[in-house]
Amino acid sequence: MTPAENGRLAGIPPEAFPAAARRIMARCDELARVTAGDGQITRVYLSPEHARVNRLAAEWMREVGMSTRLDAAGNQLGLLPAVDPDAPVLMIGSHLDTVIDAGRFDGILGVLMAIEIVRLLRVPGGDDRIWYSPFGFGIEVAAFSDEEGTRFGKALLGSSAIAGDWDDEWWRLADADGVTLREAYREFGLDPGRVGEAARTSEQLVGYLEAHIEQGPELDRRGEPLAVVSSIASARRFQITVEGEARHAGGTPYDMRRDALLGASEAALAVERICSSEHHIIGTVGQLEAFPGAVNVVPGEARFSIDLRGEFDGARDAVWERLSRDLDDIMGRRGLRWRPREVHSAPAVFCDPLLQDVVRAGIGSTLPSASEDPLTLFSPAGHDGMAMGSVTPVGMLFLRNPDGISHHPDEAVSAADVAIGLRALAEAVAHRGAESGS
Ligand code: HGY
Ligand code: MN
Ligand code: MN
Numbered sequence: 001m002t003p004a005e006n007g008r009l010a011g012i013p014p015e016a017f018p019a020a021a022r023r024i025m026a027r028c029d030e031l032a033r034v035t036a037g038d039g040q041i042t043r044v045y046l047s048p049e050h051a052r053v054n055r056l057a058a059e060w061m062r063e064v065g066m067s068t069r070l071d072a073a074g075n076q077l078g079l080l081p082a083v084d085p086d087a088p089v090l091m092i093g094s095h096l097d098t099v100i101d102a103g104r105f106d107g108i109l110g111v112l113m114a115i116e117i118v119r120l121l122r123v124p125g126g127d128d129r130i131w132y133s134p135f136g137f138g139i140e141v142a143a144f145s146d147e148e149g150t151r152f153g154k155a156l157l158g159s160s161a162i163a164g165d166w167d168d169e170w171w172r173l174a175d176a177d178g179v180t181l182r183e184a185y186r187e188f189g190l191d192p193g194r195v196g197e198a199a200r201t202s203e204q205l206v207g208y209l210e211a212h213i214e215q216g217p218e219l220d221r222r223g224e225p226l227a228v229v230s231s232i233a234s235a236r237r238f239q240i241t242v243e244g245e246a247r248h249a250g251g252t253p254y255d256m257r258r259d260a261l262l263g264a265s266e267a268a269l270a271v272e273r274i275c276s277s278e279h280h281i282i283g284t285v286g287q288l289e290a291f292p293g294a295v296n297v298v299p300g301e302a303r304f305s306i307d308l309r310g311e312f313d314g315a316r317d318a319v320w321e322r323l324s325r326d327l328d329d330i331m332g333r334r335g336l337r338w339r340p341r342e343v344h345s346a347p348a349v350f351c352d353p354l355l356q357d358v359v360r361a362g363i364g365s366t367l368p369s370a371s372e373d374p375l376t377l378f379s380p381a382g383h384d385g386m387a388m389g390s391v392t393p394v395g396m397l398f399l400r401n402p403d404g405i406s407h408h409p410d411e412a413v414s415a416a417d418v419a420i421g422l423r424a425l426a427e428a429v430a431h432r433g434a435e436s437g438s
Contacts, residue, residue, distance in 0.1 A: 009365075009423075009430055012120055020116040021419035027112050031056065031096070032104040040101040041409065044175075045146035045157060046074060046184040053096045057111060057143045064119040065131030066141065072198040073161030074145035074190055080118045080131060082138040090135070090206040090432060091392070092117060092425075093142030095158065095384055099150050103411020105213050107147055109399070113211045113422055114141040120426050135433035137206045144384050151175045151184075153237065153343035159387035164199030173343075205392035206436070207355055208385060211425050212396060213413050215381040217404030225417040226366065226424055227375040228359045229396035232386050233282075233309040234316050234348035240267070240327075243337045246292055246300025257298050258335040261290040264302035266334075270326045271306060274319060280311035281319050282380055306340075309380055313347050346386045354435065355395025355428075362397070362428030366420050381406070397425055 034052045035041045043049040054076040058068040061078030068078045076096070079089065094110025118139055122131040133139045142162070149155030152173040160166060171182040171192060185192045214220075219227055244258035268285040275283030284307045290299035306323075310316030324340070331338045356376075363374035377398055385394035399421045402412045 009120075009426055012426070016120060017419040017422050018415070020119065020422055021415045024109065024112040024116060024418055025415050027060065028104045028108055031108050037101060041098055041104060042100050042102065042150075043096070043098045044151035045097055046151070046188040046190075050074065050097065050145060051188065054143065054145075057096060057115075060112075060115050061118075061141055064115055065122055066118060071162070072190060072194045072196070073158050074188060075158045075162060075198065076143040076145070078115070078118070078141040080122055080133050080139040080141075082133045082136060083125075084136070087137050088204050088206050089138040089140040090429065091140045091142050091208045091388070092210070092429070093144060093208075093384070094210050094212055095144040095147035097144075097146050097148050097150065099148050099407045101409060103406055103408055105401075105411050105413050106215065106406055107144075107212070109213060109413060109418070110211045111141070111143045113418070113425060116422055117426055117429060120422070121429060135429075136436040137433070139429070142384075147382070147384050149237070149344055152181050153239070155235075155237070155344050155382060156346060156384060156387040157181075159384035161195055161198040162200055163387045163391040164196075164201075165387060165390055166195055166199070200391060202391055207352060207393040207395060207432070208388040209355065209359075209395045209425070209428065209432075210383060210385055210397070211421055212381075212383060212398060213401040213406060213411065214377070214398040214404065215401055215406035217401075218377055219375070219398060219400035220402055220404055222375065224375050225400045225420050226363045227377040227398040228356050228363060229351055229379050229398055230356065230376050231311065231348055231350045232379045232383050232389075232394075232396070233280075233311060233381070234313045235344065235346050235382050235386070236308045236316065236320065236342060237344035238306045238308070238340045238342050240264070240304050240306060240338060240340050242267075242302040242304075242331065244300050244302075244335070245298070247298045249296040249298055252298055259298050260302040260336055261299035263331050263334045263336040263338070264288060264290075264304045266330045267327050267338075268304065270323065270330065274323055274326065275308070278310075278315065278319055280378065280380070281315060282309045283307065283319070283323070309382075311348060311378055346382065349386050349389035349394055351385070351395050352393030355393050355432070358428040358431040358435070359395050359397050359424070361431045362424035362426070365427040366424050395428070397421060397428065
């Protein structure tokens with residue numbers, strides 16, 4: 001029997017799932033040690049740590065029989081081919097980069113689960129040392145190089161390159177040390193002129209599937225381990241500069257002050273007030289700096305970020321218009337000037353109905369009763385599927401994240417949930433295989 005028989009898993013012993021989950025948990029710990037931060041997990045695009053985790057992921061991909069390559073955008077890829085060498089691939093994966101002082105599962109879990117899916121589903125060829133996908137499509141594991149946008153502000157750089165949506169304007173983006181994206185490519189050993197070679201066509205892909213921790217509390221609150229994702233929020237990110245006047249902190253009366261930090265602070269409160277009053281709109285000010293940054297000087301300049309998300313692009317953009325008008329009022333009243341610079345924009349992505357169905361069937365196979373309906377959730381968190389959605393159908397599986405804490409060292413997932421998640425994901429892939437007639 002092959003794992004694909006009747007679109008259901010067969011011949012996979014039940015203990016294979018917890019064993020794979022234990023391996024994943026140990027590898028999440030191993031990857032957590034590859035960091036630029038002292039006692040923190042911080043791993044950004046095109047850094048020495050990025051190169052090290054790519055090498056580890058490649059080693060683990062080869063161990064389960066995949067051929068590996070680093071693509072032109074620094075994404076680490078592994079291929080389990082179909083018997084037909086011209087067959088398209090189902091891409092499964094997530095990202096290996098992190099935010100600053102991150103948890104150990106965001107992105108990483110999805111890459112490691114994809115590698116275990118290959119181990120669970122692969123079938124031997126005539127020669128026992130060669131492994132194949134049992135389906136009419138190959139399985140390609142993607143360890144995306146940049147999803148978070150931590151280093152250059154613009155997120156989804158790795159998956160955007162694969163989706164063929166590269167914008168040459170991005171080469172001028174610079175990190176906090178002034179290193180441009182173009183320079184960072186060269187330092188990493190990549191050729192900026194060849195980034196287009198990372199692009200894939202719709203014909204080469206069957207779809208993109210990703211498993212990810214939820215990064216919110218819904219599953220934990222409902223006592224469920226898994227959910228199907230219906231859509232991924234649209235996102236825009238801005239860097240705002242506020243200009244006022246730096247003056248003496250003691251000698252300047254309040255009616256003469258043009259305090260840029262107070263304008264920025266009032267703006268941050270406006271972000272909370274406006275976004276929290278709208279359904280499925282979320283706004284966050286995560287960075288705020290005052291200049292010149294002296295204890296006895298009224299801040300003459302302030303810079304802050306706005307991360308704005310929404311279930312629908314139109315509603316998100318309407319909130320940005322409303323926020324802009326509010327900022328005009330706040331700054332005008334305080335004698336300040338402000339200007340926004342948009343550093344990231346990605347549309348909402350709706351998960352493909354067929355891939356939602358196969359993920360739902362996968363989760364269904366793990367439920368005690370066939371009449372239970374798996375939970376469906378919208379994702380306010382961003383994922384590589386936002387970029388991949390422009391080139392291929394996208395499907396996602398969420399795993400319970402206790403207390404919903406993420407982008408924080410306490411981020412967690414249980415080995416038991418990972419084992420259930422693996423079973424659901426393997427079933428989902430097998431169901432997709434059945435749809436392709438294998
Ligand atoms: O910011 C996000 O939503 C994602 O975790 N990159
Ligand atoms: Mn993240
Ligand atoms: Mn992530």
